[in-house]
Amino acid sequence: MRAIIAPAPNEPAVLTDIDAPRPGDGEVLIEVSHSSVNYKDGSTVLGRPGFVRTWPLTVGIDIVGTVVETTTDAFTSGDRVTLNGAGAGENRPGGYAEYATAPAASLVKVPESITSAQAAAIGTAGFTAALAVLAIEDHGLKAGDGEVLVTGAAGGVGSVAINLLARRGYSVTASTGRKAQEHAYLTGLGASRVIDRQDLAEPASAPLQEQRWAAVVDGVGSHTLANALAQTRYGGIAVAYGLAQGADLPVTVLPFILRAVTLTGANSVDAPLPLRQRAWDLLSHELDLDALDRMSTTIGLADVLDTAPRILAGQVRGRTIVDLTR
Ligand SMILES: NC(=O)c1ccc[n+]([C@@H]2O[C@H](COP(=O)([O-])OP(=O)(O)OC[C@H]3O[C@@H](n4cnc5c(N)ncnc54)[C@H](OP(=O)(O)O)[C@@H]3O)[C@@H](O)[C@H]2O)c1
Missing domain, CATH: 3.40.50.720 (NAD(P)-binding Rossmann-like Domain)
Structure with a gap:
């Protein structure tokens, strides 16, 4: 599968082909449709130290997609889900790949009213x-x-x-x-x-x-x-x-x-599941999705490499969606 990985400490990320991961205990396997570009992702893509703690590692702190396999009762195949942080792209594989695993303990179902692209725009x-x-x-x-x-x-x-x-x-x-x-x-x-x-x-x-x-x-x-x-x-x-x-x-x-x-x-990485759910409830009820669309730009996976220096330079406005289906 296509993936952007951080190959080794202090080395910039590369787009390459790797094997799809397997879900461990308490995890689901997600077919990733979207991710996003955050400040942290930009830093990791450029090979800057600070966030990644194991190499090689798939980058991308946001994962949005559909559950295709599960080892837990909390989710079933076909569920649309999102993972924000919880170590993704830092100490476990992230969302810049066509498949990703995620721990059920930090995973949230995408609210019905929000498309997968919008869930990544939120990220x-x-x-x-x-x-x-x-x-x-x-x-x-x-x-x-x-x-x-x-x-x-x-x-x-x-x-x-x-x-x-x-x-x-x-x-x-x-x-x-x-x-x-x-x-x-x-x-x-x-x-x-x-x-x-x-x-x-x-x-x-x-x-x-x-x-x-x-x-x-x-x-x-x-x-x-x-x-x-x-x-x-x-x-x-x-x-x-x-x-x-x-x-x-x-x-x-x-x-x-x-x-x-x-x-x-505010810490997004380690937020416990009830707090994650409260935050996503607030987003689904309150965020103006037209405004979200106006603040969002969509790119393909390969474009992440060029977007990274721009987000670190403060040149990116709003949110950048990564569309893995492109
Ligand atoms: N605690 C958490 O869980 C958590 C989660 C997400 C992000 N973060 C952190 O929050 C920060 C912003 O993240 P983001 O994803 O929103 O990044 P972003 O999209 O790049 O936005 C950061 C904004 O900060 C402003 N900025 C940049 N350099 C600055 C400087 N030298 N002095 C003052 N303002 C400056 C710019 O806004 P203007 O152009 O409007 O001035 C820039 O657009 C980063 O430090 C990121 O690591 C933390």
Whole structure:
């Protein structure tokens, strides 16, 4: 079968032919119809260290397809399923192949209302966006409670987060480095305001700044998250899920002890099944599928190799679907 594999540490991925995998105990075999390109996939395809822990390995942290064989009662042949993370493309074979195995313990049935291509468009990015929205709502925030800041706005997670939040009734400020070219795109997704990411990118001028955000969904880290925390209102929450600017976080404790701000995280890889199901329920009920289609581009398997450097350079808008049937 065709597959994109990471051949060895620090070597770029290649498109090649490999044997189809066999399902182990508690696993299903999936005929893969779609995958997607996430920031992590781009990094792995270029041979950068950090994510892959065993070689050679099929790349692709998202798998969407149809169950063709199962060793568990939880699924039957013909079920449309999706796996986001759970080690796919990191320590177990991922979705850039015509067949993949997946552990039933992390596998979700694709909701009826969502096509397989749309499930891949959602992928890890959309799933992570849903986790962030759930974290904000579990904190008690409601629409009308104040402005929500979404950083890395034109990226995959940011795009889905804006749409989900706007559909839930929140007023969303999108922070982007591509304000001129993506303003209409971001307001089309539901952002009520678009700001330049440079406003947040420099070292914080003060540990406490004007209180602007009821909540923050941050994929950028570093000074951006530090500034966002310094601007979060009393009792607000910031959800950190990414590190596009850096993994550092140069903050003081003042937002926490003087404004009772909460900093939490979203992790798509190890999310337990009930949380995965909650996130996919939210996506199936709330995400505007027309907006999802507008934020998505479809490529074939071989095109992944050219898309990888573009996603790392922040040049990809929204989501990229990989169509394995092409
Ligand atoms: N925790 C998890 O489970 C999880 C899941 C998915 C992704 N992630 C992480 O989240 C981040 C975003 O993932 P993604 O899939 O959405 O990637 P993506 O589609 O490439 O989006 C990232 C966005 O971040 C912004 N950005 C890029 N470089 C930046 C910089 N130097 N300073 C400030 N902003 C910058 C850009 O948005 P603008 O052009 O709008 O500025 C870019 O589109 C990555 O770090 C990824 O590894 C984590």
